[in-house]
Amino acid sequence: MTRTTRTRRTPTLTVPELLRLRAQQEPDGVAMIVEGQGTLTFAEWERRSAALAAGLAERGVAPGDRVAVHFGSRDWIDFAVAFCGVLEAGAVAVPMSDRLAPAEIRYMIGHCSASAVLLGRDLSLPPDRSGAAPGPAAPEPWTATPAELESVAGPGSRPAAPPVRPGDLAQILYTSGTTGRPKGVGASHANLAYGCVTQPRHRRFAHSRHLLHAFPIGTNAGQTMLINALDARPTVLTPARFTPGRFARLIETYRPGTVFLVPSMAVELLDAGLHERHDMSGVVLLGSAAAALPPALAERLAAAFPNATVTNYYTSTEAAPAQTIMIYDRARPAALGRPAFDGSLRIADEEGNPLPPGETGEVWMRSPAASRSYYGDEEASARAFRDGWVRMGDVGYVDADGYLYLVDRESDVVKTGAYKVSTLQVEAALYEHPGIAEAAVFGLPHPVLGSVLGAAVVARSGPAAVAATVPGPASGPVSGPVPGAGQGLSASEVRAFLMDRLAWHELPERILVVDDLPRNQSGKVIKKELLTLLGDSTISKEGE
The missing domain is CATH 3.30.300.30 (ANL, C-terminal domain)
Known part of the structure; x- marks a missing residue:
């Protein structure tokens, strides 16, 4: 889900610097549209984020503090402001979706010792029902909405933003926890900003005026779309809530050149026959992420979107921005592509030793940027991260041409x-x-x-x-x-x-x-x- 060029990268920028630069270059440019909820220009995004950062400082948030940002899909605009405002304050953003169970929210807040929770509309911090025994505990985080914090410091009274360095921790994103407790994956500004560009003529997805997705807040795919809104050429468009009908209408109305979805969304869209009732011809790039795209489903998508290149992206919350990219190829229907954008791929045995093409083993990827790590868990980090390489938790092999094939998740074999x-x-x-x-x-x-x-x-x-x-x-x-x-x-x-x-x-x-x-x-x-x-x-x- 990153661009295909290998030049003009600016890995030394922080996320707030990316926003300030884009607001200077295109103040009236529309960064984001949420269907039926509103739009956000780059100038508004920068102004509101700076005001929110000042409000956080007034409330005592210091550089390095963890701040949870808990929003639903209809509040993508407020989430974008809150995320960048937290980073502008030098703090660490912890994105959380409204789809999480109350116990999951409480676990994540406690695990990262969040000092504050920023909330979307109609959301609240769930009560602590853990039943933990009395004793020393972290103080209860305070809560606020973006609007409340933006109004704390009036115009002209904002304190100077603290220095933020590319190597500083910017984000903690919790894994999906399909096989156990969610783990917090920490990423620096340099990691998040890797591959971003500063020259308008070289921006990503230049073939598109709009980029459509329906990824939830709090997921790695959703965070990638947030960085796309900061850096890519098209306006990022998302429905307030995904339904196949809404998604199809947005495709027909806005004619986005780029569309991202997950396989389950693709199934809903196709089984409803919406591609037969709506014009899908404007889609040039159709990307699938979050799970491997079954070959039979890729074939259906290729037929439904006649002008689109169907592309599968393989990465993980731990490995990003390392990834493989595969344009669907009937000669290699199950392949997940080769490493992209200066990343590396290898298949290894149980001791981590590389295996030759054709042999099945553990899939490892190496990030081209500063590596991520598990927050507050050195033991788990030592198992999953090694000398810039990341264990993907998958079993697979690489063919003679360097294409990756997955056999299974290690835990699912x-x-x-x-x-x-x-x-x-x-x-x-x-x-x-x-x-x-x-x-x-x-x-x-x-x-x-x-x-x-x-x-x-x-x-x-x-x-x-x-x-x-x-x-x-x-x-x-x-x-x-x-x-x-x-x-x-x-x-x-x-x-x-x-x-x-x-x-x-x-x-x-x-x-x-x-x-x-x-x-x-x-x-x-x-x-x-x-x-x-x-x-x-x-x-x-x-x-x-």
Whole structure:
């Protein structure tokens, strides 16, 4: 999600310097539009952020203090002002979405010892229900809205902004926590500003007047869009709330040359048939992020957006701005591209030693900018960050031409008997089924094989959730069609479809048909929640 040129970068700027420079160059330029909520020019952004920074200083916020910024998607404008205002004050911004559970918000605030919380409309700091024993504790953070802080210091009375250096910590962004507690990933100004340019004629996405996205606040993809609003040529456009209909109308009305989404949004858009009722011809670049784009879905997008280059971006909150970029290629449908913009990629064994092309191992990436790290967790940082390299938590391989292929998340690989099964491979096969809109594959405990595969699928017609047992080496007979599956979708039919595409040990032992897959705020499937939908998830031996 960064530009494709290798020159004219300005890695030494801080984020406030980027904003001040853009406001000087294009004061009346529109940085951001939130559908139905308003617009933000660069001059307004800089003026309001400076006033908010002064208000923070008046309230006692010092350089290095952590300030949580808690907003919903309709308040992207106030969030942008709050984020840059916190950094202007020399403090560290901690973005948090309104989609988080109260316990998650409280955990993040406590973990980073935030001294203040800036709030969007109708939001409040949830009460502390942790039940912690009395004893020494961090003081309760104070709360305010951006408007309240902007009015604290009147015009002409603003104190001088503290010096902010490129190496200073700018942001703590919490990971999605799909496999455990969220971790706070710290990034410096130099990391966030890497790749940004100061010369207007060289700005990113020059083919576009508008750049459309619907990424949530508090995600790595959302923060990338915020930096795009500061640095790229097009105005960044976002809906106040994502629905397929709203998104399609914005594409037709604004004709954005660049559109970013996640695979689950793409599925909703296509399954609603909106590309057949709205003009999508203005889209030149269609980017997918946050999760790997299944080849079958990439094909559907290529057909729906006839003038667009469908592009997949692979990175992580820890690795950014390192990434691979892949323009969808039918000759390499599962490839995730090669490293971009001076980053590096390697496949390593368990000891971290590089492996040759074709061999499967852990995926590592090296950031071209100052590396990120886990805030307040040196032990976890030592495991994930090493000499500028970042462990991605994925298993994959690189082909002879340097293209990356993922086998699976390390935590999602299913060991069944003597075999290790890639859930991504099984999911890709499920996506080829014409009646399946979305799919997630996960491991289920088994008393003999250790684990077997389960699959949760969303049918195109949106069936009610129901489980069905299907035949396999350690299960009973077929239970028959799945009630409410729509379009004739049944467990036995799905399994028959997969038999020509997968090995016997890769076939799911149980199939769950659901209305929706559980997802976190980044759009990634939370597979551990699927186990609870199955009730007793243990597969018994045949005859027991």
